[in-house]
Amino acid sequence: AQSVTQPDIHITVSEGASLELRCNYSYGATPYLFWYVQSPGQGLQLLLKYFSGDTLVQGIKGFEAEFKRSQSSFNLRKPSVHWSDAAEYFCAVTNAGNNRKLIWGLGTSLAVNP
Amino acid sequence: EAGVAQSPRYKIIEKRQSVAFWCNPISGHATLYWYQQILGQGPKLLIQFQNNGVVDDSQLPKDRFSAERLKGVDSTLKIQPAKLEDSAVYLCASSLALAGVNEQFFGPGTRLTVL
Numbered sequence: 001a002q003s004v005t006q007p008d009i010h011i012t013v014s015e016g017a018s019l020e021l022r023c024n025y026s027y028g029a030t031p032y033l034f035w036y037v038q039s040p041g042q043g044l045q046l047l048l049k050y051f052s053g054d055t056l057v058q059g060i061k062g063f064e065a066e067f068k069r070s071q072s073s074f075n076l077r078k079p080s081v082h083w084s085d086a087a088e089y090f091c092a093v094t095n096a097g098n099n100r101k102l103i104w105g106l107g108t109s110l111a112v113n114p
Numbered sequence: 115e116a117g118v119a120q121s122p123r124y125k126i127i128e129k130r131q132s133v134a135f136w137c138n139p140i141s142g143h144a145t146l147y148w149y150q151q152i153l154g155q156g157p158k159l160l161i162q163f164q165n166n167g168v169v170d171d172s173q174l175p176k177d178r179f180s181a182e183r184l185k186g187v188d189s190t191l192k193i194q195p196a197k198l199e200d201s202a203v204y205l206c207a208s209s210l211a212l213a214g215v216n217e218q219f220f221g222p223g224t225r226l227t228v229l
Contacts, residue, residue: 034217043118043205043220044157090156100209101170102218104156 006105021076023091033074038088086112118221132194139208149205
């Protein structure tokens with residue numbers, strides 16, 4: 001079955017520290033991968049996406065993610081976290097078929113200590 | 115460009131009442147999605163439109179939920195009658211087209227509380 005797992009429900013980091021949010025997927029076809037961020041009371045905003053090509057993708061707000069097919073992972077990273085990064089982060093996967101339906105993870109809640 | 119608009123932002127109703135949500139997608143976006151997001155979970159797709167036709171409504175509780183997309187632009191989602199478990203944020207999203215894989219742009223959502 002198609003699924004996305006975000007192993008960490010909640011993470012707390014100090015401002016200025018590095019961040020890595022994990023995402024593992026189970027998908028039979030070539031995956032198209034996304035990371036979205038949801039700030040309190042806001043809708044979802046796309047941080048970055050991977051369709052093909054370079055497995056290290058750059059996104060907005062200083063985020064990057066690396067696609068590792070051998071590990072079925074698409075982890076999100078940021079070298080130095082800002083207090084405004086506190087939010088909920090969702091990983092999602094789809095493919096060119098299946099009506100492009102997004103399969104979502106349950107999300108990781110990020111708290112940032114000053 | 116203007117983003118996806120949704121209204122109302124908040125709604126409180128009692129169980130067994132009816133409620134409707136409205137969504138105006140980004141101009142030119144052919145595909146429109148309604149999601150339900152329960153607290154602590156990821157979004158769950160309720161229904162997907164391509165222009166004014168339904169592409170996927172497999173997870174829409176059709177005994178109480180209905181949705182339409184008039185003229186392939188605006189859309190409304192209705193719940194009648196509401197249950198306590200319908201308390202959630204209802205997100206509308208749109209994307210350019212079904213062909214290829216396109217980014218979905220989300221509205222701010224409508225937070226529904228059923229008492």
